[in-house]
Amino acid sequence: DTGVSQDPRHKITKRGQNVTFRCDPISEHNRLYWYRQTLGQGPEFLTYFQNEAQLEKSRLLSDRFSAERPKGSFSTLEIQRTEQGDSAMYLCASSSSGRAAGETQYFGPGTRLLVL
Amino acid sequence: EDKVVQSPLSLVVHEGDTVTLNCSYEVTNFRSLLWYKQEKKAPTFLFMLTSSGIEKKSGRLSSILDKKELFSILNITATQTGDSAIYLCAVEANAGGTSYGKLTFGQGTILTVHP
Numbered sequence: 001d002t003g004v005s006q007d008p009r010h011k012i013t014k015r016g017q018n019v020t021f022r023c024d025p026i027s028e029h030n031r032l033y034w035y036r037q038t039l040g041q042g043p044e045f046l047t048y049f050q051n052e053a054q055l056e057k058s059r060l061l062s063d064r065f066s067a068e069r070p071k072g073s074f075s076t077l078e079i080q081r082t083e084q085g086d087s088a089m090y091l092c093a094s095s096s097s098g099r100a101a102g103e104t105q106y107f108g109p110g111t112r113l114l115v116l
Numbered sequence: 117e118d119k120v121v122q123s124p125l126s127l128v129v130h131e132g133d134t135v136t137l138n139c140s141y142e143v144t145n146f147r148s149l150l151w152y153k154q155e156k157k158a159p160t161f162l163f164m165l166t167s168s169g170i171e172k173k174s175g176r177l178s179s180i181l182d183k184k185e186l187f188s189i190l191n192i193t194a195t196q197t198g199d200s201a202i203y204l205c206a207v208e209a210n211a212g213g214t215s216y217g218k219l220t221f222g223q224g225t226i227l228t229v230h231p
Contacts, residue, residue: 004158033217033218033219035219035221040223041223041224042204042206042221042222042224043159043219043221044221045218045220056218091158091159104150104164105219107152107158107160109157109158110157
């Protein structure tokens with residue numbers, strides 16, 4: 001499978017615990033994005049990497065959230081001291097750069113987080 | 117702040133019907149508009165539109181963009197039960213002269229096709 005993969009697919013945790021999600025983009029893609037999707041809404045942008053550099057963070061990303069892409073390949077998204085409001089689907093997408101007008105983002109299957 | 121509004125929010129039809137889904141947007145420095153289909157998993161890419169008036173077509177699905185009126189439509193003809201999904205519209209804007217692909221999504225249209 002050469003698409004975007006995410007792990008785990010589902011995570012149930014208790015409020016106050018830390019969780020970490022992993023995303024493996026399509027191998028030749030240098031851009032990686034994290035989105036969050038709650039029930040009945042479209043995905044909301046969280047953060048963006050070009051190679052290993054984190055170039056943009058949404059104000060939705062509080063100081064409890066941190067994302068890394070240490071070698072410009074896979075990325076991790078960590079949520080510390082989880083709250084019930086963090087329950088959502090966390091989607092990762094990747095794209096290549098250098099196209100004249102826009103890039104197509106391909107999404108992974110998502111990690112569904114439930115905070116009890 | 118960039119904004120994308122889709123209508124209707126939900127739609128129920130019977131197999132064989134034709135549907136039109138709407139997407140209007142307000143975005144600074146528009147670059148492209150994308151349509152995605154989402155079933156019980158990640159959004160899958162359908163179309164990317166960058167130029168006004170040029171229809172993109174894939175089988176029974178087609179889409180067109182009007183950059184003057186700031187909207188796009190997605191048409192599905194001869195609907196099938198497998199078309200039941202959430203259809204998401206997203207816009208991409210330039211950022212400081214170079215685009216990094218940040219997408220702003222609409223709420224989605226939930227399409228249900230009954231046999």
